[in-house]
Amino acid sequence: MSLFKTLPLALCLFIVTAFKTDDKSNISNTETSVQKDPLPSWNEGAAKKAIIAFVSNATNSKSSQFIPVEDRIATFDNDGTLWSEQPAYFQLFFAIDRVKAMAKDHPEWKNQQPYKAILENDMEALKQSGMKGILQIVATTHTGMTTNEFEAVVKSWASTAKHPTKNVPYTDMVFQPMLELLHYLRANQFKTYIVSGGGVNFMRAFLPSIYGIPEEQIIGTRFKTEWINDGDKPIIKVLPELEFNDDKEGKPLNIQKIIGKKPVFAAGNSDGDLQMLQWTASNKLNSFMLYVHHTDAEREWAYDRESHIGGLDKGLDEATKHGWTLVDMKKDWKVIYPKYQ
């Protein structure tokens, strides 16, 4: 099993440190009822202007940059692009919460690493359990059950769990400007997809209603599965073995496998999205490449080249070199989250 080597989730182990309490006092409401402006939470500026010009041309049949409806494929990374990803990918918090929830049926975990570390909130010990430990936690919390069972578990978690420092539901930590962008693209007959390194079954369980993106337009990392049919009640069981890592070159490869068309619009925030943006940039049709640059330490987090999570280094250079749109969260976004600041 090469699960750990490739699973981005694993990286976050090194980031799960003592959680700081962030300032949540600066609450403001988002503008959702402005009629003329399709992107009301975006400040006027180069990024907003470029997006609107792209969509206007794509939908103008007289423009040389017109895009036929069937080719209007838009792919979005999730972690760090559509919602926050600090201090660790939210899926890791799910795994940690899940171990705690399962512990009552596993009294032996009290004395067994890496479970003991989680139950005692000892992140240092969890770190020390290394790759083997994370692998064990992911297998325990994400596999060995049917797809239906996993879906129910994630749904329940998403409806109650809160972010460790912001202390709000994870589902409140989506980016309001990106929700508007998704809506704007769909209103112009773009088909919006998520293409994420996160687990596909994890995302499908609760993100469709948040983003307005149906399950079948969510692409992600997945485990092997097994068909079991004893009699008339078939089930599909998730096995503890990675089948496809939807990160870096895995993104365009999966887009080609599953969608079968090159996107005309792609948005990401890290070097893990670079190949998806390069693939999109190579489209013969006019295409749009967007990087969300995390520059707002006050309202969200500020990080790029040096970050272990969502590192944006080579991508930052390529974006500059090719003139891709770099969204400066601090300058370009009036609000970050829909429900609070």
Place this chain on the structure above:
Amino acid sequence: MSLFKTLPLALCLFIVTAFKTDDKSNISNTETSVQKDPLPSWNEGAAKKAIIAFVSNATNSKSSQFIPVEDRIATFDNDGTLWSEQPAYFQLFFAIDRVKAMAKDHPEWKNQQPYKAILENDMEALKQSGMKGILQIVATTHTGMTTNEFEAVVKSWASTAKHPTKNVPYTDMVFQPMLELLHYLRANQFKTYIVSGGGVNFMRAFLPSIYGIPEEQIIGTRFKTEWINDGDKPIIKVLPELEFNDDKEGKPLNIQKIIGKKPVFAAGNSDGDLQMLQWTASNKLNSFMLYVHHTDAEREWAYDRESHIGGLDKGLDEATKHGWTLVDMKKDWKVIYPKYQ
């Protein structure tokens, strides 16, 4: 490489025999302009009645059998369900035609099996080349090029190639009643998918406009692919190694991986579709399972339990046992093909 063992294409080797000339004299036109009847090429009978009742209930919000729009997923097998598959899967004819077209650049093939057999139309010798021979032909004709290059090759073939006995374009050998069924479902907000043992890149190259099903709703057998990016012109290359065989239990597994929802409607014609129908039948929502039964030796072909291609044996028993809809081509369909009989 376990390509041959699982690739359904390989089966057809044993069926490619001397081609009989079929009777094509009984030409009739299809009815496409009848307003009230959504399925004008279907004779009145149990199958048509059941389909219309299912769709009427699915779209009636007051019915206990109502299906929310987002759950209206309909999956169709391709070979033998949406178009003919005799005397061999059409994709095998593509491979044979392709070898002939490539031969001018390969003078050595004149003395090299299995190419020699194809160039001399010696199907007996092709048979004798066995698994290894078919593997070689599939690798030669389907892989080792970019996805774009393969698409161009297939498009060109589909626009000129003709069926060996019917002597019409393969694209004319789709089933008019099934085109009407696809259209009827979409008109009632069902999302129609192809889920086929055929090659996904082969189907995507020319079937979308024929069926009204976009590339991203075509699921099939696929090869491994490789991302190559030297500079700013990334390509995806198809490798001669099977990645996923979309047949039997591979169908529901792939549906779960790619669509992430259980279908409410599934149509097939062989035992290779049985697991997809079982998965659909296990939906908590009301669901519809349909088998096309090839009973018309005069207008199409008649075969079921004993056929090496599209064998329907266990599926026939299960359909009877569970009351799934068995479409009797001879009795239920007024016409078979849109353009000729």
